[in-house]
Amino acid sequence: MIRQSWWKILAVLLLVYTFVAGLLVPLKPGIAEVSPRAFKAGSEVEMTVTGYNSMYSKAKNDLNAWLKLSGENAKDERVLKASSIQVINDRTLKLAFKLPEYLPSESKDDVCSLILDSPVDGAIVLPEGIALTQDSVNFQEGLDLWSVDKIIHLNVNSGLTFPYRSVLYETIRNQYYHVPLWFAMLFLFLFSVGFSVRYLRTFDADADHRTLALNRAGFAFGILGLITGAIWAKYTWGAYWSWDVKQNMTAVALLIYAAYFILRGAFQDEEKKARLSAVYNIFAFAALIPLIFVIPRLTDSLHPGNGGNPAFGKDDLDNTMRMVFYPAGIGWTLLGFWIAAIAYRIEKLQSKLLDA
Amino acid sequence: MTWNRLLLVGLLTLLIQQMAFAQQAASGDFLRSIGHIYVVVAVILIIFIGIVLFLIYLDRKLTKLENQIKQNE
Amino acid sequence: MNFFSQIGILLRKELVLELRMGYAISGILLYVLSTVFIVYSAFFQGVTNPMLWITLFWIILLFASVNAIVKSFVQENGNRQLYYYTLLNPTAVIVSKMVYNITLLFLLSLLTWGALAFMVGNQINEFSGFLLALFLGSVGFSILFTFVAAISSKADNNSTLLAILSFPLVIPILMTLIKLSVSATGVLEDTSAIQDIGILIAIDLMLAGLALVLYPFLWKD
Numbered sequence: 192m193i194r195q196s197w198w199k200i201l202a203v204l205l206l207v208y209t210f211v212a213g214l215l216v217p218l219k220p221g222i223a224e225v226s227p228r229a230f231k232a233g234s235e236v237e238m239t240v241t242g243y244n245s246m247y248s249k250a251k252n253d254l255n256a257w258l259k260l261s262g263e264n265a266k267d268e269r270v271l272k273a274s275s276i277q278v279i280n281d282r283t284l285k286l287a288f289k290l291p292e293y294l295p296s297e298s299k300d301d302v303c304s305l306i307l308d309s310p311v312d313g314a315i316v317l318p319e320g321i322a323l324t325q326d327s328v329n330f331q332e333g334l335d336l337w338s339v340d341k342i343i344h345l346n347v348n349s350g351l352t353f354p355y356r357s358v359l360y361e362t363i364r365n366q367y368y369h370v371p372l373w374f375a376m377l378f379l380f381l382f383s384v385g386f387s388v389r390y391l392r393t394f395d396a397d398a399d400h401r402t403l404a405l406n407r408a409g410f411a412f413g414i415l416g417l418i419t420g421a422i423w424a425k426y427t428w429g430a431y432w433s434w435d436v437k438q439n440m441t442a443v444a445l446l447i448y449a450a451y452f453i454l455r456g457a458f459q460d461e462e463k464k465a466r467l468s469a470v471y472n473i474f475a476f477a478a479l480i481p482l483i484f485v486i487p488r489l490t491d492s493l494h495p496g497n498g499g500n501p502a503f504g505k506d507d508l509d510n511t512m513r514m515v516f517y518p519a520g521i522g523w524t525l526l527g528f529w530i531a532a533i534a535y536r537i538e539k540l541q542s543k544l545l546d547a
Numbered sequence: 548m549t550w551n552r553l554l555l556v557g558l559l560t561l562l563i564q565q566m567a568f569a570q571q572a573a574s575g576d577f578l579r580s581i582g583h584i585y586v587v588v589a590v591i592l593i594i595f596i597g598i599v600l601f602l603i604y605l606d607r608k609l610t611k612l613e614n615q616i617k618q619n620e
Numbered sequence: 621m622n623f624f625s626q627i628g629i630l631l632r633k634e635l636v637l638e639l640r641m642g643y644a645i646s647g648i649l650l651y652v653l654s655t656v657f658i659v660y661s662a663f664f665q666g667v668t669n670p671m672l673w674i675t676l677f678w679i680i681l682l683f684a685s686v687n688a689i690v691k692s693f694v695q696e697n698g699n700r701q702l703y704y705y706t707l708l709n710p711t712a713v714i715v716s717k718m719v720y721n722i723t724l725l726f727l728l729s730l731l732t733w734g735a736l737a738f739m740v741g742n743q744i745n746e747f748s749g750f751l752l753a754l755f756l757g758s759v760g761f762s763i764l765f766t767f768v769a770a771i772s773s774k775a776d777n778n779s780t781l782l783a784i785l786s787f788p789l790v791i792p793i794l795m796t797l798i799k800l801s802v803s804a805t806g807v808l809e810d811t812s813a814i815q816d817i818g819i820l821i822a823i824d825l826m827l828a829g830l831a832l833v834l835y836p837f838l839w840k841d
Contacts (some may be wrong), residue, residue, distance in 0.1 A: 218582070262666075368591055369590055370595060372594070422586060426578060443792075455786060471771055474830055478764075482791070485822075530598070544616065545613060
């Protein structure tokens with residue numbers, strides 16, 4: 192009933208896995224908010240910590256918190272342990288610190304990180320999140336005051352989780368739904384170029400039908416990638432269109448393929464249409480290569496890992512995410528080929544009907 | 548028949564949009580609630596609608612072919 | 621008749637045709653001058669922002685190039701194409717057209733620069749760098765536009781089709797050219813100029829290679 196079905200079954204299985212694992216695995220616990228965020232040295236201070244996905248009441252008495260200053264020679268740890276930790280509920284904590292008179296710092300203000308350690312959630316760091324000020328500078332005194340406490344042991348969260356990012360939150364899951372559309376598009380276009388080359392070698396109309404079907408599916412995936420990307424961008428970067436180099440490049444790629452469809456529409460004769468559009472398809476894909484692989488590497492981008500390397504940063508794709516991301520990429524690409532295959536069969540039927 | 552189907556999908560899309568807007572109006576910033584999870588939902592929904600639209604496009608083409616075959620007979 | 625003598629003859633033919641139909645080349649010259657005059661009238665205080673100057677320059681040049689190159693296939697009617705087909709190597713035809721267009725566009729870009737400098741003021745301080753950008757730009761534009769013009773000349777409404785087909789393709793070249801030209805204004809210290817030149821040369825070579833391989837398929841009708 193379904194032709195050559197094994198890879199279609201594989202596509203469905205991979206996508207089901209992508210949806211189940213991609214949506215069900217929780218985010219790693221994180222610190223959503225700390226208030227207030229600025230303190231003065233030499234006073235007893237209190238701050239409210241709001242957690243994300245945290246289980247504070249479960250870990251009640253085993254919680255530990257430190258403020259950590261990073262100096263130029265950070266060989267020696269400069270930490271200060273919380274004097275009291277009060278658990279309000281699973282998501283809220285009240286921390287108190289006795290801030291010493293002096294900071295181990297050469298200037299009047301400095302920033303420190305907050306480290307929260309729990310046997311349930313694992314250790315969580317809020318990097319450079321808290322501002323400290325002092326009235327007068329005394330480096331040596333500050334160093335002595337901040338060297339009393341030590342971080343002896345940090346727990347590790349061993350559960351299956353996705354990384355917590357304060358801008359992304361749950362949208363980090365879009366990595367399995369938005370990014371693979373782009374992969375699928377590239378593969379579809381790549382194969383369509385292959386069939387264009389085959390057409391120019393054999394002048395077999397079948398290769399032209401395949402090229403057209405692959406380009407249609409690739410174009411559809413490109414549009415979807417652009418729209419989903421715009422929505423994701425709205426809620427992480429603040430605007431639907433941020434003039435980001437990759438957004439612009441995708442838009443240009445889509446313009447090129449829209450031109451391909453217009454070119455096909457300009458000819459009546461089937462053979463001429465197939466030949467000229469195959470030539471344009473190869474030429475256009477070649478012009479796309481610097482657009483996709485060269486310029487994004489040289490331009491600053493909001494996308495992760497840019498300015499030298501457009502791949503994902505180490506922090507943005509950990510091993511748990513890889514376990515979902517790679518199957519997702521394969522699954523979406525196979526789905527794209529399935530759609531293209533159906534479009535191709537319709538195209539073939541149509542040409543048979545025209546010949547008859 | 549295909550036009551009916553198109554109309555149906557169009558109405559459905561409108562309905563979903565209306566629902567989203569209604570909820571947004573009701574609770575301040577709906578899409579940002581619960582760790583922005585509804586952004587993921589919106590993305591998946593758009594992909595689904597996109598694939599359905601492509602299916603409709605293929606369906607219309609097939610209907611045309613079927614009619615042609617019928618005429619030839 | 622070998623390959624290079626074919627190119628020589630074709631180049632001479634292009635020149636003779638161009639001079640005989642003087643309205644084509646003078647039309648382009650007038651096009652550039654009147655566009656520069658429009659820019660002058662629109663920015664009557666003068667363009668002092670180098671970025672704006674460069675953008676205006678490349679946009680004027682882009683449209684002038686399209687107008688100059690669309691003619692290179694229009695003025696050849698079908699019968700003459702058939703005549704070439706029986707007589708010549710297709711690669712010689714496309715190479716001669718590209719070489720001719722590169723020269724034409726380079727002269728055109730010099731003219732645009734001169735006109736713009738005369739009317740709205742010059743913003744370029746590093747002449748050699750900008751000349752290199754102009755040359756690489758004319759090479760890229762002419763390879764791309766000549767090839768796409770060859771495709772679109774097979775359809776009826778070909779000047780619109782040429783714009784639709786070629787503008788998205790020209791964007792990477794244009795972006796790199798604008799980046800390179802900004803460093804030629806001497807306003808910003810740009811360390812990546814060498815890299816940009818490398819990219820432009822790579823794009824030009826790749827497009828030229830593909831155009832030579834693919835043109836024989838456009839040729840026969």
